[in-house]
Amino acid sequence: MSAPSDNMPIPAPAIRSKPLVIRHLPYFIAAAILVVLAANMRFDGYVHNILLQATTFAIAVFGLSVVLGLCGQINLAQAAFFGLGAYAVGLGTNDLHLSFWLCLVGGCVISLLAGAFLGMSTLRLGGHYLAMVTISFQQIVTLVMINAIWLTHGPDGVSNIKRPDLFQTSQSYLAFCVAMLAIVGYLVWHLADTKLGRAMRAVRDNELAAGVNGIDVFRTKIYAFALCALLGGLAGGLFAGGFAYVSPDQFSFAESIVFLTMSLLGGVASPIGSAIGTGLLILIPEWLRFLKSVPGLYLAIYGLFVILIIRFMPDGIWGFVADAFTRWRAKVKAVPAAAALQLKPASIGGDIVLEVTGLSKHFGGLKAVDGVDIAVKRGGVHALIGPNGSGKTTTLNVLSGLYEATAGKIVLDGTDITHMPPHQRTASGLGRTFQNIRLFRSMTALENVEIGAERPGNTMVGKGDDALTERAMEALTFVGLGSRANELISSFSYGHQRLIEIARALASNPTLLLLDEPAAGLNSTEKLELHELLKRIAAQGLTILIIDHDMTLVSEAAQHITVLNFGRRIADGESMAVLRHPDVVSAYLGSE
């Protein structure tokens, strides 16, 4: 089964990008200049304090840009994590006389663990739970800071906090914090384009699609949340060293809201936005000091700001600027040429790729799928049809792991996948598309397909980002959209979005491809194109299980058909024979 594909390979070699370190050199040079300036310029104490506050706060807000911006999860306790780091340094250097570095690392670890624990207890559930649980956690931390006087010194706070020997003067300490800011900023900025960062963005855009593309959604969210907590702790530790004094009111719920506002105002998706938001919200209150004379007024304005930003500028200041910039750049950016897509489905098992036996899915008393057997032969196109409500899509959802089977067994290429979560089934070689398209809407076509290509266990992708892009480009070219790779999903027509979804599944080089009503909503030209595409996929030896209503498409494309009605299998066999089967005819047309 290694028929050459008939998609046109483009002869030009792919453009190799320069190593990252060289491309990002300007960033490091700028950062170095800032550090040198911070170390040598003369500030008065007031300016120095504002700079130190802005620097440490910005690191905490970077954390929010990871959890909220990249991963779409909320954290309303960033001030608590900030406080954990600050108290670790404060109590550690003052009461226990430990080294600053040890305390800083300790604070980071405590924050990380607290974040991971909160995440593990809550992130499987919806976002509302996370919001409330983080608020509760924030309240608990504040309660302990105020009441556990034996440990925290209570409302008086901790004073006389030490700095590291290396950075004793406030000038050198500021330079050190700026350097930390630059490093963390670089890592967070770069995170978006790593495998983990792409997974986070995929989770943010569409959890379901992320799962069936091989991403462990729960773990990705925990990583994001724990990383955010870690940055909070780091920032707090630096803050404590800088100001030498901490007290509970600096880490209250109100401060968490200030962090959130900073993040939203600047633009939650990028560390640049975080820096802008932090800078503005530290400077503006300094300019408007008179507001602080009325208690509450100041935070009331923050609250109003939050509502207004969410409504009128959801991407923040930087999001607004960056959006215009991306639009301009997307048109100029050259699209790398791609070779022909190779599909080499793994074949460990025997002649049957997918063997489903006695599969049932009951919702309470409703037997949506009831004891269904399906055997999909290797290298063929197998169709699953049936009237509305016959259990087709339920079957597909049980196969891909979105629903847990009530009974029965699913074996994919020799592996029992019955009890695996979606992402593990994908790792075992399953690929699927959705009837109502589920793409990652804030990403480009290429990025969407890259996430597919990143499937764990995909042997068709070499090491490194370039190989990944290459594979994704091949898949996009295969469905005919290679030239539009860098456009955002929203600029594609419905039919093209469906093709991108297919390309995303193809790039992962699945053993079995599940297509959920691919012809739904397509016009007749698009249906013809789809039919051609299916032929080209099948010609490469990839096994397909397709659900569709379009009888022309099904009868022409599939060699084998299984028919469901009321959750049970009523016919199974070679296409033409099945379509003439009297039970099938009566199920579709009714009997006399």
Add this chain to the structure above:
Amino acid sequence: MDLALQLLFTGIGIGAVYALVALGFVLIFRATNVVNFAQGEFSMVAAYLMVVAVEAGLPYWAAFIVALLGMALLGVVFNLGVYYPLRHRTYLPVIIATIGASILLANSVLAIYGPQPQVLQGWFDTPGIQLGPVYLDSQYLLIIGVTICLVIFNFWFFEKTLLGKKLQATSQDKEMASLLGISVSTMIMITFIYSAVLGGLAGILVAPVLFVSIQMGSTIALKAFAATIIGGFGDVAGAIIGGLALGVIETFGAAYISVPYKDGFAFLVLVAFLVFRPQGIFGERVAEKA
């Protein structure tokens, strides 16, 4: 034993307040699929309105009506200003907006009224009655009585009246409801008004027991949210049972374990439920649907 009975009574009384606020959470959640994080501030604002009205010389019952009318108005403004413009967005922006609204409400009251906690008289002149070993505080009796009446009213309203059924239809399937000629935006507006009044009622009832303070809103909201999770998220009966249970647990915890950490018990119970039984006692609607 006598102490335990006394604590049980107090716990149920305070739990009834959590239950009322939790009910407001659940109603808005069912109508809009969004948790309103400013629900607790409704209670706080109502308590302040009550204080202002009583200080202005209105009789208690008149002040009560004025405060509840004020809450209805707040429900309208809240819906139009916070929820309605964002109704087509995902839940995250809406959550953040309601958090913003909560901060705005709490701190506006602080800016206008100052940080000093206020005292509100109870409804009755008699402080309470002694029943065997237990002293029944009149305000707690009132809270429990009103909660029972409201639960009955709620059942009657949603199950027996046409408007209640329309509201239910809207919360279950907005598109279908609108195809059947139900004005979805009106139904959502009514839900917000009803929830604001409910939250306000809870605030007015509990005000004589606690101090009227800026923090009372967020404290009550956290407990009420924990109550909804304990009971089973999105479930009306669950919210009430969860609220009562939390009130009792907290009162006993404060008496036998630690007073300063009283507000922490709700969190511990919450985390225990999230880890071991996230679907709550009545088990419904665990995570958002796909």
